[in-house]
Amino acid sequence: MAEQPILELKDLKVYFKMNNGFLQSKDIVKAVDGISLKIYPGETFGLVGESGCGKSTTGRAIVKINTPTEGQIFVNGEDITKIKGAELKQFKQDVQMIFQDPYASLNPRMTVGEIIREPMDIHNIYDTKEEREERVRELLELVGLKPDHIRRYPHEFSGGQRQRIGIARTLALNPKFIVCDEPISALDVSIQAQVINLLEKIQKEMGISYLFIAHDLSMVKHISDRIGVMYLGNLVEVGDSDSVYTDPLHPYTRALLSAVPIPDPETARSRQRVILQGELPSPINPPSGCVFRTRCPKATERCAKEKPELKQVKDRLVACFLYEDNKE
Numbered sequence: 001m002a003e004q005p006i007l008e009l010k011d012l013k014v015y016f017k018m019n020n021g022f023l024q025s026k027d028i029v030k031a032v033d034g035i036s037l038k039i040y041p042g043e044t045f046g047l048v049g050e051s052g053c054g055k056s057t058t059g060r061a062i063v064k065i066n067t068p069t070e071g072q073i074f075v076n077g078e079d080i081t082k083i084k085g086a087e088l089k090q091f092k093q094d095v096q097m098i099f100q101d102p103y104a105s106l107n108p109r110m111t112v113g114e115i116i117r118e119p120m121d122i123h124n125i126y127d128t129k130e131e132r133e134e135r136v137r138e139l140l141e142l143v144g145l146k147p148d149h150i151r152r153y154p155h156e157f158s159g160g161q162r163q164r165i166g167i168a169r170t171l172a173l174n175p176k177f178i179v180c181d182e183p184i185s186a187l188d189v190s191i192q193a194q195v196i197n198l199l200e201k202i203q204k205e206m207g208i209s210y211l212f213i214a215h216d217l218s219m220v221k222h223i224s225d226r227i228g229v230m231y232l233g234n235l236v237e238v239g240d241s242d243s244v245y246t247d248p249l250h251p252y253t254r255a256l257l258s259a260v261p262i263p264d265p266e267t268a269r270s271r272q273r274v275i276l277q278g279e280l281p282s283p284i285n286p287p288s289g290c291v292f293r294t295r296c297p298k299a300t301e302r303c304a305k306e307k308p309e310l311k312q313v314k315d316r317l318v319a320c321f322l323y324e325d326n327k328e
Helices: 055-062 085-094 112-123 129-142 147-151 159-171 189-206 217-223 241-246 251-258 265-270 301-305
Strands: 007-020 023-039 044-048 070-075 095-098 177-181 209-213 226-231 234-240 311-313 316-318
Touching: 007 055, 023 055, 023 234, 044 055, 044 217, 055 095, 055 177, 055 209, 085 095, 085 112, 095 159, 112 129, 112 147, 112 159, 129 147, 129 159, 159 189, 189 209, 189 217, 209 217, 217 241, 226 241, 226 251, 234 241, 234 251
Parallel strands: 044 209, 044 226, 095 177, 177 209
Antiparallel strands: 007 023, 007 070, 226 234, 234 316, 311 316
C-alpha cells in the first residue's frame, strides 16, 4: 500500500516497574518490547497471541492510557507520543477504544443516554442538548438498539446489548480509528457473530480503521485484512490474513493455528498438532536472543545469542533465522 498509514508504531516499548506492597521493586515488566507496524485507512489489522503477550498493552498505549517508555506513535503522519492539553483532546476525537468487558466499562449510575452523550458534552460537539439527544438516538439505532432505551440503565441489558452501548459511545465522536480490545471475548458465541457483523457494517458506512485484538484466530481471520502475531512483547509475523492462516511461517504462528478447532472431525483427526513445551516465560526476565527459543522445536545456538528482526519472507514479515539461509 502506497498511501499514508492512519497509524504507525515505530519501535514501541511499554515497560512497567514492579510494585510489591510498600517496597519498590527493581524488576521491570517488558510488556511491549519494541514493535513496529502500520495500519492503513479503512483497514482492519488483527493482533493475536497468548495472554500476557502485550496485545492489550499495545492498544492502551495507542489511545494514551498507557505511557510508552520508548518509541513513537504516529496518527496520520503526526507524532502523538507526547502530546498534551488541547492536542490530546483533539486526538481523543479521532482515536477511540472499545473495551473488553461490557459489564465493567459502563457506569452503572448513568443512563444509556448519558453514557453515550458524555463524550459529546466533554468535546462540545453539537450546539444544543436536543441535538445531542437526537444523535444518541441515531447511534442506538445504528448499533441495533431502540431509541427508547435512552432512559434505561446498563443493568437492564444483556452482555451483547451492553457491548453495543459501548460501541455507540465509541462512535459518538465520529472517530477515524478504533482499538477493539477483545470486544467479543466476554460474550456468548451466539452474540459474538452479531457484534462482529455490526463492526463490519459500521466500517463500511463510516470508513473507520480497526486494530482488532483477540484470542480467537478464526474470528480474527474473518474480520481482519492483515494479521500480526505477538509473543512476549514482540511481533513475530505480519501478513495478509489468508496467507498467514493457510501458510504460517513462524514456528509460533504454526503452533497457534494448529490449536484452532475444526468443525470437521475427520479433518481434525488427521491434522498434526504442534505442542509447545514449557510455560510462557516471564516478561520480567525474557529469554536472551529470540524470545520464543525456549519453546521452539527448531531453535539453534544462534537463537540464544541474537534477536531476529522482522524481515520480508515471501509475502509477509517474519522474525525468524530459519528463513535467512533459505532453509524453508
